[in-house]
Amino acid sequence: MKQAAAKHVTIGIGGGISAYRTLELIRLLKKNEASITVAPTKAALHFVTELSLETLSQNACLSLPLQTNNGQISHIEEAYQSDLIIIAPATCDLIAKMAHGFADEILLQTLLSFQGPVLIAPAMETHMWQHPATQANIETLRNRGVQIIGPDNGDLASGRQGLGRMASVNALFEHILSALTPKDFAGIEALVTAGPTVENLDPVRFLSNHSSGKMGVALARALAQRGALVHLVHGPLSVAIPELSNIKSYPVRSTHDMLEQVLELAANVQLAICCAAVADYRQAKIAQEKIKRSEDTITLSLVKNPDILARLGQTSPKPFLIGFAAETANLEINAKAKCQQKNCDLICANLISKSNPAFATDDNEVLILDQKGPVLHIKSQRKDCVARLILDTVHQRLVF
Ligand SMILES: Cc1cc2nc3c(=O)[nH]c(=O)nc-3n(C[C@H](O)[C@H](O)[C@H](O)COP(=O)(O)O)c2cc1C
Known part of the structure; x- marks a missing residue:
């Protein structure tokens, strides 16, 4: 509807x-x-x-x-x-x-x-x-x-x-x-991360992924409509950020930039939803000059990026923490393990398949789990509807 x-x-x-x-x-x-x-x-x-x-x-x-x-x-x-x-x-x-x-x-x-x-x-x-x-x-x-x-x-x-x-x-x-929306999140300050992060290889090339930011922006929008003050930390987005005065935008590029911004905001929020598809690896040393097209093969040396969700799970006081997990197999087992390892309150898991590509699409299918197991299966539907259903589940659990 x-x-x-x-x-x-x-x-x-x-x-x-x-x-x-x-x-x-x-x-x-x-x-x-x-x-x-x-x-x-x-x-x-x-x-x-x-x-x-x-x-x-x-x-x-x-x-x-x-x-x-x-x-x-x-x-x-x-x-x-x-x-x-x-x-x-x-x-x-x-x-x-x-x-x-x-x-x-x-x-x-x-x-x-x-x-x-x-x-x-x-x-x-x-x-x-x-x-x-x-x-x-x-x-x-x-x-x-x-x-x-x-x-x-x-x-x-x-x-x-x-x-x-x-x-x-x-x-x-x-x-x-x-x-027109009831304000059941009034008084809540929330952090939402959205979109991809981008890791430079040289002055013109980068590593990133297919995330459009649609799911994260839908969550930020639904939260703002329901009365929350939303801090939206995001990589480059392919959708517009809703023009609402209670959504504050913090554009970032790399995973490091995102972590820094998120930690700066974390102490003041009661709710954090990590929806961004962060780059897990970055080039060990960004080339100062454009990498020349002279060799037949080149080797990239990648190092692990910090884990933003896990870092938020260790903060004290910890906000009510929701992670997103994209899995290509064993969705329930992997997502539950992630929820426990990262000390999340909820995980929204997407099984990435041909019928649910999840990235850059208008629709999404989500299984919400807590550390004990499945909580709610949200059938494939528009991301703004998925966002509202996720928030309904959060609202039942978040102590106001
Ligand atoms: C071409 C034209 C454009 C106008 N544009 C505006 C406008 O943008 N804002 C405004 O307050 N008045 C504007 N006015 C003046 C109003 O039309 C005028 O005050 C009118 O009485 C308003 O009536 P209303 O408030 O009952 O609609 C414009 C007048 C003209 C002739």
Whole structure:
């Protein structure tokens, strides 16, 4: 089941140029199975059409302030039905009206009738954003519990550059999912490692592996959505890190770099999930010049890298520790042994096979074990669903 399934989101749109980007947000939410009502202001309908909004949302727009639907008062019914209201773009005019309780648009009437989470994505020219009136209104809304997303620095409608650009559609999407998720990991600080590490051979070549970082990033994202503060230590990733303020990114390259960063963070976290596919060996001496293509064969001299998981297992106080094990045979026996040897609380084991390559794919099949044996078999499914199921198991065992 998609995360937004069975949720109803009201999307308010203000009269700003960036309204066209909100069409993409509607599409993304629909793809995630949310039901949507769009409430554009009169000004917004100069920028985007009701036809586009109704087609993408597959629902009638709420656009007339004095609107009933089969005798029911539309803004009241929408407020009761909705799980979340997001306003994107939030114009300085809408922000001012919200701060002072105006109700001359159906969107504003709905907001006043609504008791759930409200998110706004301000978008305007820099001076409008920085104006003391706008800033005072933003402060009023923030104090009232409204979540303010952005604005970003970047290209503005006038052709100038600066602060005031609406936050990215991906950031808005991530914040919506996060706001819809119960915060059962609130107060937890977590460390997640993800992706491959990279060991240089010479100035242009390196040793690494096929890890994309998708599983580790899915775990970081799920943890952040559930309220944890996440320190994501990662090698080069082939997926984007979710734009959530409670995910802190620490890019590293070699296994040594990763170990150093992990140990620096370890003392402050209650939970550590080691999902990175670290390079177990490195070149004994990195060549200063490019290795020439003159010999028929060359010999690499590799030395063992430090074992990050085992080092975390020896720390005191030790965080609740979860390792990942990729095995090509004897999954249960090898994974259980690894759990015991590395002093982990849980191991997530992947049997690497043709049907479950695990690396760089969107799906994964995982067997969760503790030091006594199997705990849960997670059938092959999307990594974001696997991440949520792993966290459910962690939540049952982690003492808060
Ligand atoms: C071309 C154009 C672009 C505009 N872009 C913005 C904008 O990005 N942000 C903003 O706050 N106002 C913008 N405005 C001004 C708003 O459209 C105006 O304040 C309007 O009354 C807002 O109505 P609403 O808040 O009910 O949607 C723009 C106006 C024009 C003519």
